[in-house]
Amino acid sequence: MAQTLLKVSGLKVAYGGIQAVKGIDFEVREGELVSLIGSNGAGKTTTMKAITGTLPYGGGDIEFLGKSIKGRGAWDLVGEGLVMVPEGRGVFTRMTITENLQIGAYIRKDTAEIAKDMDRVFLTFPRLKERATQLAGTMSGGEQQMLAMGRALMARPKVLLLDEPSMGLSPIMVDKIFEVVKQVYDQGVTVLLVEQNASRALGLADRGYVMESGLITMSGDAKVMLSDPKVRAAYLGE
Ligand SMILES: Nc1ncnc2c1ncn2[C@@H]1O[C@H](COP(=O)(O)OP(=O)(O)OP(=O)(O)O)[C@@H](O)[C@H]1O
Numbered sequence: 416m417a418q419t420l421l422k423v424s425g426l427k428v429a430y431g432g433i434q435a436v437k438g439i440d441f442e443v444r445e446g447e448l449v450s451l452i453g454s455n456g457a458g459k460t461t462t463m464k465a466i467t468g469t470l471p472y473g474g475g476d477i478e479f480l481g482k483s484i485k486g487r488g489a490w491d492l493v494g495e496g497l498v499m500v501p502e503g504r505g506v507f508t509r510m511t512i513t514e515n516l517q518i519g520a521y522i523r524k525d526t527a528e529i530a531k532d533m534d535r536v537f538l539t540f541p542r543l544k545e546r547a548t549q550l551a552g553t554m555s556g557g558e559q560q561m562l563a564m565g566r567a568l569m570a571r572p573k574v575l576l577l578d579e580p581s582m583g584l585s586p587i588m589v590d591k592i593f594e595v596v597k598q599v600y601d602q603g604v605t606v607l608l609v610e611q612n613a614s615r616a617l618g619l620a621d622r623g624y625v626m627e628s629g630l631i632t633m634s635g636d637a638k639v640m641l642s643d644p645k646v647r648a649a650y651l652g653e
């Protein structure tokens with residue numbers, strides 16, 4: 416079996432007195448695409464922020480490559496390969512597409528390899544190449560999502576965490592984004608995908624977890640979950 420990259424055990428995260436994540440367990444193995452699905456307020460983003468060091472956690476632990484990440488900061492963890500594309504993308508709208516991509520590689524010193532990765536990102540996202548010298552703020556929401564993913568790939572993630580990449584996009588763009596997620600996964604990148612679009616996310620994934628009110632309530636093989644009447648009733652509107 417592939418190596419476990421990320422292991423979350425008994426994780427608890429609170430905002431002041433409000434417990435948003437109430438003790439969850441899950442793992443992500445090398446080469447997998449794992450989907451974490453659940454409705455508004457379930458605690459998905461909070462979980463992603465704890466994993467990437469942007470929020471401290473109160474209970475349980477997160478291990479990356481067998482070592483606890485407790486107390487480590489986001490910058491530090493990006494260098495280790497835990498890279499998140501946040502909800503709402505977070506591209507730098509007043510910088511060009513190329514500058515945004517270069518920022519993704521800011522922790523790296525291997526100039527020749529960075530140039531190769533930039534070429535690879537442009538191959539994966541031809542739209543970014545066409546617009547390379549334009550300001551990121553002039554791009555559509557879907558294009559900005561691609562830029563945010565391209566920027567994350569420039570950091571050479573060991574685990575790429577995507578927080579609702581399809582949110583707020585037109586149906587055509589949603590198709591395109593899921594296609595691109597699949598392409599990135601096919602290139603060998605391990606992906607943790609958070610989505611409210613359960614059918615699309617499980618359709619792509621190897622395994623899935625359902626989160627409800629701060630707890631994981633279902634988990635398993637993604638294809639099995641897709642055909643589970645309970646999952647279908649709760650998340651696929653059936
Ligand atoms: N900064 C904050 N301060 C206080 N409570 C917060 C904060 N951020 C989130 N919460 C609460 O924590 C819970 C989990 O929120 P979280 O953003 O993790 O959910 P989510 O699953 O990502 O939802 P969505 O699908 O809407 O993005 C919610 O009840 C939310 O209101």
Ligand SMILES: [Mg+2]
Nearest residue numbers: 459460461502
């Ligand atoms: Mg969220």
